Every structure is written in structure tokens, then in C-alpha cells.
Amino acid sequence: MNVLTYGEIMEGGASVFHCVVREDAGSLFVTFSGVVRVDNPARHLAELLAEMRLLLPGRVIDRTVVDFTELEFCNSNGFYIIMDIIELVYAAATGPVLVRRLEEDDWQQETLPILLNLDEAAVAARTSFEDVGEI
Amino acid sequence: MSESPTATRLGVTVTVGPLGDVRGNIATLLGQSLHELLTMFYPPAVGKKANVAVTELIQNVIQNVLDADSELGLDLRVDQDALIVRVRNKATTAQYEAVHARIDALAASVAPKDLFTATLRSRRADRLKGGLGLMRLVAENRFRLAVSYEQEHMTMQATFPLRGMP
Numbered sequence: 001m002n003v004l005t006y007g008e009i010m011e012g013g014a015s016v017f018h019c020v021v022r023e024d025a026g027s028l029f030v031t032f033s034g035v036v037r038v039d040n041p042a043r044h045l046a047e048l049l050a051e052m053r054l055l056l057p058g059r060v061i062d063r064t065v066v067d068f069t070e071l072e073f074c075n076s077n078g079f080y081i082i083m084d085i086i087e088l089v090y091a092a093a094t095g096p097v098l099v100r101r102l103e104e105d106d107w108q109q110e111t112l113p114i115l116l117n118l119d120e121a122a123v124a125a126r127t128s129f130e131d132v133g134e135i
Numbered sequence: 136m137s138e139s140p141t142a143t144r145l146g147v148t149v150t151v152g153p154l155g156d157v158r159g160n161i162a163t164l165l166g167q168s169l170h171e172l173l174t175m176f177y178p179p180a181v182g183k184k185a186n187v188a189v190t191e192l193i194q195n196v197i198q199n200v201l202d203a204d205s206e207l208g209l210d211l212r213v214d215q216d217a218l219i220v221r222v223r224n225k226a227t228t229a230q231y232e233a234v235h236a237r238i239d240a241l242a243a244s245v246a247p248k249d250l251f252t253a254t255l256r257s258r259r260a261d262r263l264k265g266g267l268g269l270m271r272l273v274a275e276n277r278f279r280l281a282v283s284y285e286q287e288h289m290t291m292q293a294t295f296p297l298r299g300m301p
Contacts, residue, residue: 037190073166104179111275114251
């Protein structure tokens with residue numbers, strides 16, 4: 001598994017959020033973990049977006065897995081940056097995208113599909129969900 | 136011990152002032168703390184809803200502080216009937232009217248989720264924040280919102296009915 005890039009949000013001297021982009025034998029894995037609670041998450045993750053724009057185009061990706069199951073909280077200030085990351089992930093390939101999300105989490109069940117832009121038929125056709133119960 | 140864990144009555148009131156003294160992310164601190172407290176007595180979903188409501192409502196206050204000498208009031212009540220979160224802060228009538236208009240628009244919408252979706256997309260290019268938190272509380276978390284204004288202070292109330300919840 002090759003880590004292509006990652007981004008983090010620091011708050012009060014501690015790392016509270018990670019987004020890691022990995023590649024393995026034609027599969028792209030994007031994992032979100034921690035909490036998005038800061039006022040301006042884009043400021044913390046601008047470098048991640050720049051690296052994704054640089055590294056993802058032209059790469060051979062057969063399938064993509066986007067994992068939100070370790071993301072414990074996302075405030076409304078975090079919605080746009082999640083959309084930005086997702087958009088780059090979907091633009092990087094044309095293959096299927098598996099979205100892993102928490103089964104009993106209102107934002108992952110109700111708002112995440114909006115951030116994924118599932119209203120768009122082409123996006124919906126590529127997307128499947130795996131609902132995961134919290135331990 | 137109560138027959139049912141959801142029979143527990145819980146009330147928490149927090150006041151903070153002056154708001155100019157707030158240094159850290161108080162919305163996060165209160166949201167997460169109350170989430171943990173509620174999860175001691177209620178299903179995790181109730182704690183999560185309280186966390187979202189407290190975080191979004193207090194964040195709105197912190198991002199729109201009118202008077203650094205003013206005070207923030209948070210009141211959370213939960214019993215077997217409902218989870219109620221109230222946040223009170225000093226505001227102008229213009230601020231109150233803007234919030235009132237957003238709540239009216241949400242209440243009038245037959246599909247708040249569609250309104251939330253359209254608003255999110257239309258504001259994305261300019262990264263506009265206003266109102267997303269309130270829309271989220273209704274469209275995502277099924278809260279009922281109300282707002283009142285008295286003596287230069289606005290009180291936001293978010294209510295989620297718990298009766299019938301598993």
C-alpha cells in the first residue's frame with residue numbers, strides 16, 4: 001500500500017483530523033478519520049487538495065474506496081472541503097466507488113449523499129455504499 | 136435506577152461571558168462534553184443529535200458576536216419526550232430577522248433536504264456559511280427550530296421529539 005498524500009487538521013496543538021490517500025494495485029483508498037470542527041478547515045487542507053490535483057490525474061485506478069467510518073464528527077464548516085476532496089477522487093477515475101459509512105449517523109446517512117453529489121446520474125451509477133455499525 | 140434508561144431527566148445550563156474572553160473552540164468543547172454526558176443515559180443517537188445542535192448553534196453565535204462584553208447562554212433539557220437545546224445571545228433585530236426568515240423558509244419547505252442541497256451547491260463557489268448549520272439541524276437531524284427576540288437577545292430553540300424513538 002503506497003501512501004500518495006495526506007492532510008490533517010491541528011487544533012490546540014493536537015492532530016484531530018486525518019485524510020489519507022493510498023494506492024494499491026490499481027485501487028485508490030481515501031480514508032477520513034477524526035473530527036472536523038474548526039472554523040476554516042480549507043486552510044488546513046489546502047496542501048492536500050493541491051497534491052491530489054497533482055498526483056491523481058493519469059493514474060491507473062480500477063476501483064476506489066472512500067471510507068468515512070472513522071470520521072466521528074463534521075461541522076457544517078467542513079461540508080465544502082469534503083465536497084472538494086470527493087470531487088477530485090471521482091475525477092481521478094471512471095470506475096466504481098465504494099463509500100463506507102456509519103449505519104447510525106445522521107450526517108453520514110443524510111448529508112453525505114448530498115456532498116457526494118449523488119443526484120448526478122453518472123456519480124450515482126458509479127457509487128455503492130457499505131453501511132458499517134459502530135462498535 | 137429507572138425502569139428505562141430513557142426515563143432519565145437531564146438538564147444542563149451554561150453561561151459564558153464576556154464572549155470576548157473565549158479563546159478556544161467553545162462550540163466543540165460544549166458539544167462533545169454534552170454528547171458524552173447524554174450517552175451515559177441515552178442511546179448514542181441522542182448524544183449525537185445534541186452534539187450537532189449545540190455545536191452548530193453555538194458556532195453561529197461565536198461567528199457573529201455583536202458585543203464582546205455580552206454573554207452566551209446554553210440550556211439543554213432532555214427527558215423521555217424530547218431533547219431541547221436553547222442558545223441565547225445578544226443580537227440586533229436585523230440578525231434576528233435574518234434567522235427568523237431562514238427558519239420560516241425551512242418550515243415552509245415541503246422538502247427541507249432539497250432546500251439544503253440547493254443552498255449548499257449554490258453557496259459552494261463563494262464558500263458562504265450562513266444558514267447551513269440551521270438547515271442541517273432540520274434536513275439532516277429532524278429538529279424543529281424556533282427563534283424569539285426579547286430585550287436585545289435572540290433565543291434559538293432546537294427540539295427533537297424522543298417519544299417513540301427506539
